Amino acid sequence: MDDRMMRAVLFDRYGGPEVLYTGRVPRPVPKAGEALVRVRAFSINGGELAARSGRVRLLTGRTFPQRTGLDLTGEVVALGTGTTGVAVGDRVWGLVGRGTFGSAAEYVSVRAERLALVPDALDLVAAAALPVATTAVTALRDKAALRPGEHLLVRGAAGGVGNAAVQLGHAWGAQVTALARAANLDFVRALGADHAIDHKNVTPAELGSFDVVLDTVGSDLRTFRRLLKPGGRMVTIAFDMARPVASLGYIAASAVHGRNRVRAFSGNPERAHLDDLARQVTQGGLHPAVDKVFPLEETAQAHRALEAGGVRGKYVVEVG
Structure with a gap:
């Protein structure tokens, strides 16, 4: 050889x-x-x-x-x-x-x-x-400044970044709500999620309000941004691949319009x-x-x- x-x-x-x-x-x-x-x-x-x-x-x-x-x-x-x-x-x-x-x-x-x-x-x-969990650390600690006692919502909670975010949020004293598939709810609970919810069986409006939203999905960013409390922070590591121009445009526009901007970044x-x-x-x-x-x-x-x-x-x- x-x-x-x-x-x-x-x-x-x-x-x-x-x-x-x-x-x-x-x-x-x-x-x-x-x-x-x-x-x-x-x-x-x-x-x-x-x-x-x-x-x-x-x-x-x-x-x-x-x-x-x-x-x-x-x-x-x-x-x-x-x-x-x-x-x-x-x-x-x-x-x-x-x-x-x-x-x-x-x-x-x-x-x-x-x-x-x-x-x-x-x-x-x-x-x-x-x-890849370095992305979750940067998103929650450095971009969102997550604090103990705050309410954290993780979209895509069973995935590579999402599962790390659930673990870290729990370890850092946040109240963690995890959105995932029904088959993965026990998995995210075992990671430390206080509330595990089937993303197909709930509307965003039913979820309540949050201090921090971590999005790993990229779609419906406008809808989930509305769930932020005053002073809330939203971080996304994804954009809508089906509508990339509109999705990236919304992320950019959020920096100058509305009460809470969407922080987006790509881990490197x-x-x-x-x-x-x-x-x-x-x-x-x-x-x-x-x-x-x-x-x-x-x-x-x-x-x-x-x-x-x-x-x-x-x-x-x-x-x-």
């Missing part, structure tokens, strides 16, 4: 999960400031589905084959010139960076500042469910965020929620499962 090559998940055209396949590509060589990581596991995220399907082709272009995979856990096996902050042999987690894909492979070369040490108590496969964590994530895990406020683990060759099935909906936490792919 040529050790200059490696397995990676690729696609040669935009489309459904069936376009994904496991091929062989050159093993990367770390550049200055980069670390080469032997990937142990990665998770499936909504951004990868959008890229693979072609919904964001204006950003991803038409050059093929393309890669997939945003986050990762693994071991550092080599360092580029001048790389600091991690060492060969370190157990790390991280993300390849906004607008970049490629962690669905045996090896990936990553800027060292996008990697941090995984807490010793975490298995690397389970830990792959957590890098670096080492400080990942170190903070490790502290949340060590302090007991956060744990990985893994729905199912797939082998690398079944990455397409993992994409298909996430598109079908109903995930409890994260789908994780283990690289053999």
Whole structure:
């Protein structure tokens, strides 16, 4: 076997999960400031589905084959010139960076500042469910300034960011209302939700009012914004893919119109965020929620499962 090559998940055209396949590509060589990581596991995220399907082709272009995979856990096996902050042999987690894909492979070369040490108590496969949780930390603590005793509503509470938000809201002393599918209500209760509600069996007006709304869905932002109390804060990490221009326009307009603006952001964590994530895990406020683990060759099935909906936490792919 040529050790200059490696397995990676690729696609040669935009489309459904069936376009994904496991091929062989050159093993990367770390550049200055980069670390080469032997990937142990990665998770499936909504951004990868959008890229693979072609919904964001204006950003991803038409050059093929393309890669997939945003986050990762693994071991550092080599360092580029001048790389600091991690060492060969370190157990790390991280993300390849906004607008970049490629962690669905045996090896990936990553800027060292996008990697941090995984807490010793975490298995690397389970830990792959957590890098995206940096988004929940930033949304609730830094963007919304959630305080103990406040009422928090989480839309999409059983998903990758949503389940972390429920856990953190509970750990930080908020009263948490979780919206999820009926089949996932016991799951979000176990995470710490004070109220778990089937999103298909309630209208927003019946939910009451909230100090903080965290939206991971992207639709009906105007409706959920109306649920904010005076001084309330709404944070969204998504926009309506069916009406992207109108959705993004509303988010922008909310900054100058109405009593409460919608804070929107896209997570792009670096080492400080990942170190903070490790502290949340060590302090007991956060744990990985893994729905199912797939082998690398079944990455397409993992994409298909996430598109079908109903995930409890994260789908994780283990690289053999």
